[in-house]
Amino acid sequence: MQTWLRELWEGLRIAGTAIWANKLRSLLTTLGIVIGITSVTGMATIINGIDASFEQSLSSLGSNVLHVRVWPFGRPDAWWKYINRPEIDPSLAETIAERSDHAAATMPEVDGSYPISRRGESLQEVPVNGVGAAYPRVQGVNLRQGRFFSRVEARGARPVAVLGATVADELFPVAGPLGKEVTVDGRRFQVVGVLKEQGGGLFGDGLNGEVLIPFSTYEARWGIRGDDPNVLVKVGPSASMTTARTEIIGIVRVERGLRAGESNNFEVEQQSDVRENLSTVKTTIYGVGIFLTALALVVGGIGVMNIMFVSVKERTKEIGIRKAVGAKKRAILLQFLTEAVIISLIGGAIGIALSAGIAALVRSTLGVAAALPLSTILLAFGICTAVGVGFGLAPAWRGAQAEPVEALRYE
Numbered sequence: 007m008q009t010w011l012r013e014l015w016e017g018l019r020i021a022g023t024a025i026w027a028n029k030l031r032s033l034l035t036t037l038g039i040v041i042g043i044t045s046v047t048g049m050a051t052i053i054n055g056i057d058a059s060f061e062q063s064l065s066s067l068g069s070n071v072l073h074v075r076v077w078p079f080g081r082p083d084a085w086w087k088y089i090n091r092p093e094i095d096p097s098l099a100e101t102i103a104e105r106s107d108h109a110a111a112t113m114p115e116v117d118g119s120y121p122i123s124r125r126g127e128s129l130q131e132v133p134v135n136g137v138g139a140a141y142p143r144v145q146g147v148n149l150r151q152g153r154f155f156s157r158v159e160a161r162g163a164r165p166v167a168v169l170g171a172t173v174a175d176e177l178f179p180v181a182g183p184l185g186k187e188v189t190v191d192g193r194r195f196q197v198v199g200v201l202k203e204q205g206g207g208l209f210g211d212g213l214n215g216e217v218l219i220p221f222s223t224y225e226a227r228w229g230i231r232g233d234d235p236n237v238l239v240k241v242g243p244s245a246s247m248t249t250a251r252t253e254i255i256g257i258v259r260v261e262r263g264l265r266a267g268e269s270n271n272f273e274v275e276q277q278s279d280v281r282e283n284l285s286t287v288k289t290t291i292y293g294v295g296i297f298l299t300a301l302a303l304v305v306g307g308i309g310v311m312n313i314m315f316v317s318v319k320e321r322t323k324e325i326g327i328r329k330a331v332g333a334k335k336r337a338i339l340l341q342f343l344t345e346a347v348i349i350s351l352i353g354g355a356i357g358i359a360l361s362a363g364i365a366a367l368v369r370s371t372l373g374v375a376a377a378l379p380l381s382t383i384l385l386a387f388g389i390c391t392a393v394g395v396g397f398g399l400a401p402a403w404r405g406a407q408a409e410p411v412e413a414l415r416y417e
Contacts, residue, residue: 031313032313032349032352033352035309035310035312035313035349035353036306036309036349036350036352036353036356037306037309037353038302038303038304038305038306038307038308038309038310038353039302039303039306039307039309039310039349039350039352039353039354039357039390039393040306040353040356040357040360041302041305041306041357042299042300042301042302042303042305042306042357042389042393043303043353043354043356043357043358043361043386043389043390044357044360044361044364045295045298045299045302046295046296046299046385046386046389047357047358047361047378047382047383047385047386048360048361048364048365049291049292049295049299050382050385051361051364051365051368051377051378051382052364052365052368053288053291053292054377054379054382055365055368055369055377070240070241070243070247071144071145071238071239071240071241071276071277072238072239072241072247072250072251072254072274072275072276073236073237073238073239073273073274073275073276074094074098074102074236074237074238074239074254074258074272074273074274075094075234075236075272075273075274075275076088076091076092076093076094076234076236076271076272076273077234077273078273078275079273079275091271091272092262092271093230093231093234093235094114094234094235094236094237094272095261096114096116096221096225096230096235096237098114098237098258098261099112099113099114099138099237099238099239100112101257101261102237102239102254102257102258105257106239106250106253106254106257107245107253108241108242108245108249108250108253108254109239109240109241109242109250109254110143110240110241110242110243111140111143111144111239111240112138112140112144112237112238112239112240113137113138113139113140113141113144113221113237113238114136114137114138114221114235114236114237114238115135115136115137115138115221115235115236115237115238116135116136116221116224116225116230116233116234116235116236117133117134117135117136117233118133118134118224118228118233119131119132119133119134120132120134120190120191120228121190121191122134122173122177122188122189122190122191122217123177123188123189124177124178124186124187124188124189127176127177127178127179129173129176129177132173132190132215132216132217133215133216133217134190134191134216134217134219134224135216135217135218135219135224136219136220136221136222136223136224136225136230136235137218137219137220137221138160138220138221139154139155139156139157139159139160139220140240141154141218142154143240144238144239144240145238147201147202147213148201148202149168149199149200149201149202150171150174150200150201150202150203151174151182151183151184151199151200152168152184152197152198152199152200153198153199154168154198154199154218155168155198155199155219155220159220160220160221160222160223161222162222163220163222163223163225163226164220164223165193165194165195165196165219165223166195166196166197166198166219166220166223167188167190167195167196167197167198167217167218167219168197168198168199168200168201168217168218168219169183169188169197169199169200169201169217169218170200170201170212170213170214170215170216170217170218171200171201171202171203171204171213171214172203172214172215173214173215173216173217174197174200183197183200184197184198184199184200185197188217190217190219191227191228193227195219201213201214201218221235239254247276251274251276254274255270255274258270258272258274303389303393306350306353306393307393307396307397308397310346310349310350310393310394310397310398311346311397311398311400311401313349314342314345314346314397314398314401314402315400315401315404317342317345317401318342318401318402318404318405321405322405322408325338325405325408326408329408335406335407336406338402338405338406338408339402339403339405339406340402341402341405342398342401342402342405342406343394343395343398343399343402345398346394346395346397346398346401346402347390347391347394347395347398348394349394350390350391350393350394350398351387351390351391351394353390354386354387354389354390357386358378358383358386361378362378365377365378
């Protein structure tokens with residue numbers, strides 16, 4: 007054991023001296039490794055950040071919530087199949103509530119973007135959502151201040167509003183917003199509540215940057231034609247999502263006058279549908295990333311192999327001297343393998359540093375919660391070690407097999 011440790015230490019010392027003596031050459035050799043490690047760690051970092059932001063964004067869709075819509079989530083390729091579909095009738099929410107055995111709460115929803123102001127403060131293109139009074143039950147949101155508008159206010163199309171946390175902070179930096187008035191597209195609304203701050207997501211600031219008003223008020227002020235209203239259905243805790251979805255599809259088909267055999271002219275979707283869409287994108291990103299990473303690592307590994315063959319050639323006489331004084335083949339093999347691994351680890355360290363910078367840049371510019379976990383760092387160093395051993399083995403083996411007499415004669 008002591009012999010092995012002594013040989014390892016000797017190999018580390020000689021390898022470090024050789025790398026330091028050829029700093030520029032060693033650094034240039036690591037470029038392929040740097041690109042490969044930056045690719046694999048950067049990809050993992052961004053994917054993890056996208057996953058975290060996506061899960062935060064999905065929370066805005068609500069858990070155990072079915073969305074009755076004209077358009078499917080995302081951007082469908084065959085858009086012409088959906089463009090001529092009739093819009094969802096908001097009264098469908100009441101129909102589902104009356105006929106469904108699995109719906110705990112229902113509401114219509116519509117959204118648009120309008121300027122909102124309050125005295126000297128103003129915001130442009132703020133998402134304004136017209137929702138039902140059942141919104142807190144359907145989406146499970148929490149309030150920081152005040153209350154949500156009541157069923158009476160919703161039925162009477164009252165000009166009341168619940169502000170997202172960011173909107174409230176920007177319009178009311180000093181005074182509290184409750185009871186105050188804001189102007190939305192030239193129309194006055196009284197603030198009755200402020201939503202609790204939530205994390206952002208892939209789709210912007212989420213509810214923090216939105217304004218909620220009664221659906222009936224939205225319809226009376228701006229109309230809903232062309233705004234693609236939809237209906238949200240909160241499924242009861244004892245019901246299966248699959249069973250509830252089948253039931254809702256049947257109710258909607260009857261209400262939209264579809265005959266047996268006719269295709270649905272609507273969508274009933276949930277969180278899992280969005281996850282399936284994202285999984286395809288993630289698989290594609292991973293596939294491209296793995297290909298580019300493997301290509302860069304192979305190029306980097308070939309560079310390490312090439313420079314190690316050069317190093318063995320240059321130090322042939324040194325190998326002969328070491329063997330003449332008793333060094334074994336395994337000591338020579340370990341020396342050059344160590345040098346190859348160290349060169350690869352240097353490239354890995356540079357690649358990880360670049361990935362950390364990329365993660366910080368993504369966080370600051372895109373708002374995606376990109377992070378570089380310890381597991382990814384360990385994986386990167388493991389890959390570097392494997393590349394160093396794999397591509398450094400052939401040169402190290404050649405050096406270990408050199409005959410002492412022939413090596414001493416080499417000039």
